[in-house]
Amino acid sequence: MSLIPATILTGFLGSGKTTLLKRVLSEAHGQKIAVIENEFGAENIDNDILVSDTQEQIIQLSNGCVCCTIREDLRSTLSDLAQRRRKGELDFERIVIETTGLADPGPVAQTFFMDDEVAESFQLDSILTLVDAVHANEQLDTRQEARRQVGFADQIFISKTDLVKDEAIEALSHRLKHMNPRAPQRRVHFGEVPIAEVFDLKGFNLNAKLDIDPDFLKADEGHDHHDHDHDHDHEHGEHCDHPHHHHHDDDVKSFVFRTSKPLSPAKLEDFLGAIVQVYGPKMLRYKGVLCLKGSDRKVIFQGVHQLMGSDLGPKWAPGEAKESKMVFIGIDLPKEILLQGLEGCIA
Numbered sequence: 001m002s003l004i005p006a007t008i009l010t011g012f013l014g015s016g017k018t019t020l021l022k023r024v025l026s027e028a029h030g031q032k033i034a035v036i037e038n039e040f041g042a043e044n045i046d047n048d049i050l051v052s053d054t055q056e057q058i059i060q061l062s063n064g065c066v067c068c069t070i071r072e073d074l075r076s077t078l079s080d081l082a083q084r085r086r087k088g089e090l091d092f093e094r095i096v097i098e099t100t101g102l103a104d105p106g107p108v109a110q111t112f113f114m115d116d117e118v119a120e121s122f123q124l125d126s127i128l129t130l131v132d133a134v135h136a137n138e139q140l141d142t143r144q145e146a147r148r149q150v151g152f153a154d155q156i157f158i159s160k161t162d163l164v165k166d167e168a169i170e171a172l173s174h175r176l177k178h179m180n181p182r183a184p185q186r187r188v189h190f191g192e193v194p195i196a197e198v199f200d201l202k203g204f205n206l207n208a209k210l211d212i213d214p215d216f217l218k219a220d221e222g223h224d225h226h227d228h229d230h231d232h233d234h235e236h237g238e239h240c241d242h243p244h245h246h247h248h249d250d251d252v253k254s255f256v257f258r259t260s261k262p263l264s265p266a267k268l269e270d271f272l273g274a275i276v277q278v279y280g281p282k283m284l285r286y287k288g289v290l291c292l293k294g295s296d297r298k299v300i301f302q303g304v305h306q307l308m309g310s311d312l313g314p315k316w317a318p319g320e321a322k323e324s325k326m327v328f329i330g331i332d333l334p335k336e337i338l339l340q341g342l343e344g345c346i347a
């Protein structure tokens with residue numbers, strides 16, 4: 001049986017991974033695609049966003065990051081999928097793994113080489129990295145995960161170019177080229193991209209990854225992911241000596257707000273508008289599915305720093321509990337202020 005091509009979709013928080021994936025799934029008519037969704041927060045919002053008419057299998061790996069704490073889940077999920085496919089219980093031709101925005105793609109890619117069972121069934125086709133034209137410079141300046149995502153990319157997609165001047169995009173593109181000269185770059189508008197530039201790129205080049213990470217093919221016992229007091233901030237992933245070390249669980253935290261009472265759209269707009277003015281820089285990512293008073297449809301609300309927006313989602317299903325849930329991911333977020341303020345937005 002031929003190997004199942006696998007694509008790792010990565011990119012910092014809110015860079016447009018789900019938007020691109022949704023687009024690809026709806027365009028890839030006739031292809032059966034299994035999707036592994038990994039979210040950092042305790043609630044899976046992407047599931048609500050990723051409603052698609054195609055028949056892909058969507059498997060959730062929530063509440064932990066696939067590159068570290070739940071890496072074993074990824075391994076077992078992949079072998080389980082391959083086994084069920086062999087038995088004829090599942091039918092899919094390829095797999096896409098959407099990582100959390102805080103994932104280091106290195107260890108995720110490693111799974112395809114280090115684990116015999118996975119390696120026997122899957123072949124890593126490429127790592128696709130979304131780069132948010134609005135926030136990338138700051139993310140690359142401050143977050144090692146963002147730099148690793150660019151360093152490991154086989155293909156870079158620059159999103160949100162509609163919000164940024166051309167000169168700024170060119171400067172960003174230049175910076176990305178400097179960080180990763182091998183990866184072709186392409187601008188994408190709300191995930192619009194020809195499918196031929198997403199699948200079967202045969203882009204994964206092991207030698208290039210070994211340049212970035214000489215330990216890529218070594219078993220990582222002894223690597224402790226969270227117990228390091230140094231953070232090697234190299235612009236070039238290529239020169240990082242300690243690629244497995246990262247800190248996202250330490251400084252980035254998430255929490256969830258839930259209510260089963262409808263929210264007032266006006267109060268919510270006022271409150272969130274004010275909150276992002278003050279705490280926007282710390283608000284790496286927030287998203288939610290909301291039940292607003294006067295609306296029979298779900299409202300999908302989300303943002304990155306000061307940039308927020310909402311879309312109408314599907315209708316609440318008959319009998320479905322109309323619960324609003326919002327996940328906030330950030331650094332030193334004022335959890336109590338946010339939770340109390342949101343309570344105050346109940347209609």
Ligand SMILES: Nc1nc2c(ncn2[C@@H]2O[C@H](COP(=O)(O)OP(=O)(O)OP(=O)(O)O)[C@@H](O)[C@H]2O)c(=O)[nH]1
Pocket residue numbers: 011012013014015016017018019020046100101130159160161162163188189190191285302303309
């Ligand atoms: N203006 C603009 N907005 C975009 C574009 N692509 C995505 N977005 C918006 O950016 C926000 C984040 O997009 P997502 O696709 O959810 O990002 P993500 O990378 O999946 O986010 P996480 O999984 O939370 O890390 C959403 O509000 C999108 O509508 C784009 O090209 N232009």
